[in-house]
Amino acid sequence: MKREYKNNDIFHVIEDWAPKHLAYDWDNVGLQIGSYNKAVKKVMITLDVLESVVDEAIEKKADLIIAHHPLLFNPVKRINLDTPQGRTIHKLLSHQITVYAAHTNLDAANGGVNDMLCDLLGIQSRKNLIEVKSGNLYKIAVYVPISHADDVRNAMSEAGAGHIGDYSHCTFQAKGKGTFKPLEGTNPYIGTKGELEFVDEVKIETIAQEERLTTIVNQLIAAHPYEEVAYDIFHLKNEGEAFGIGRIGTLSATMKLRDLCEHVKTTLEVPNMRVIGDLDKQVRKIAILGGSGEKYIHLARQNGADVYITGDMSFHVAQDAWQMGLQVIDAGHYIEKVMKQATKLFLEKELDNDLIEIITSETSTEPFQFI
Known part of the structure; x- marks a missing residue:
């Protein structure tokens, strides 16, 4: 402990x-x-x-x-x-x-700053505004005696293995026969030194994001009873979890830009803000990027955003957004x-x-x- x-x-x-x-x-x-x-x-x-x-x-x-x-x-x-x-x-x-x-x-992380802002403002069905990268995926296969299969599988899953979409603890296991001969200097959990041992084992396979790989391996080894743990790691070509800067999604209902401004002010505790666009325009699709996001106004527009919420807009970029018909709420950098x-x-x-x-x-x- x-x-x-x-x-x-x-x-x-x-x-x-x-x-x-x-x-x-x-x-x-x-x-x-x-x-x-x-x-x-x-x-x-x-x-x-x-x-x-x-x-x-x-x-x-x-x-x-x-x-x-x-x-x-x-x-x-x-x-x-x-x-x-x-x-x-x-x-x-x-x-x-x-x-x-x-x-x-933390901006790009799922559940990070931009998701925090979306959660507070009620922006739903969201996706990344700017893709940063897709995480590398690995398959881990470990061989464990049947008596400890549950312990090892649970340890790996609790460490972050087996996440596929909205599902966790995803594994596959198959029974087989493991063999080994303990040599001098060993202290085998099962078997006798110098004798070939046959053990009923389970092969557990699961998937892992690269950043969790070390933690998962450490946890599976800690839960495994063997002195020397047999496991394989394979780099997969499957695309991993997508990460990105900014989010774009929709409000639960259409509202006027001026009402959205009041919602942002109240929810994010912003005393004043700068706004570009027609305050009476009906809006629903919202792009948001905490911090300085002026260089992404064209991406927000290309993705069909009615409104782009960000901070630190400069004069000429604000004019560009205005001329292209993109409503912008500059709520400041401090909303982060x-x-x-x-x-x-x-x-x-x-x-x-x-x-x-x-x-x-x-x-x-x-x-x-x-x-």
Whole structure:
């Protein structure tokens, strides 16, 4: 039974959800500052790592900060303690607080930031707006004595094997006869040293996403009674789970653009927003991309979106959207704050809450005021 968590245990849980390979090449995700191996008892979730957020983490005695936006994005050439970034880094190191970022990989992940926004706004029947990649799939076949077949199958399934569409625990098994001869220095679970053994075994086959492969193999070995576990891994040509940036789907009913704006303001707690288009236009098909999404206006239009919800629209791109007849709600970059509570709930579900406390930052990192 686990007695404590280390930072790396938390990282693995996050990366099972939002694999690092989903991040864009220009991004900097993963460990930012700190240690993989330090014990952690309190985690704080934040959108950004500003000095004020670190002050909050110090006050609340957090050991680990999980952020959406990376603290270290561009190369650091110097750490000047007279600058906000320098002071932030100094405080983190002085108080041994680790920082980890899940950015565009959490945007692309199924159940990630864009799905969080869709869930809150009631956007249904959604698909990816921009395909990022399809995960590699592998088949795992393991040979296990009949007495332990259920244990091994369940261990693999609970580790994430056997997910096909909306089904979990998908496996195939066939009975057969296994043979082996224990040699000197062995301690066989079944059989006698120097004698050929015949054992009734089950071959269990299942499927696994690449990012879960190591965890699944570790769990099957832990559940298997043999000293040396026989298993095969095959790279499949089947397409795996599709990942993408942004989502496009539909509302449960048509509404006016002005009513959708009010819905977004209320649901996402946005005090003011910029809008492009006819406020009385009836809309239903919605594209959404948290953060800066202006370069995808043409994809939103090509996919038949009535409205594109995003942030950080610049003047000339806004004119382009207006001229092509695409309604746009610029709700700002800060709507990505939805990741704080959702990530907290995810970690609480995956971790032993008797060993670790998960909190969300109460510090606002929204730089804009509206007057």
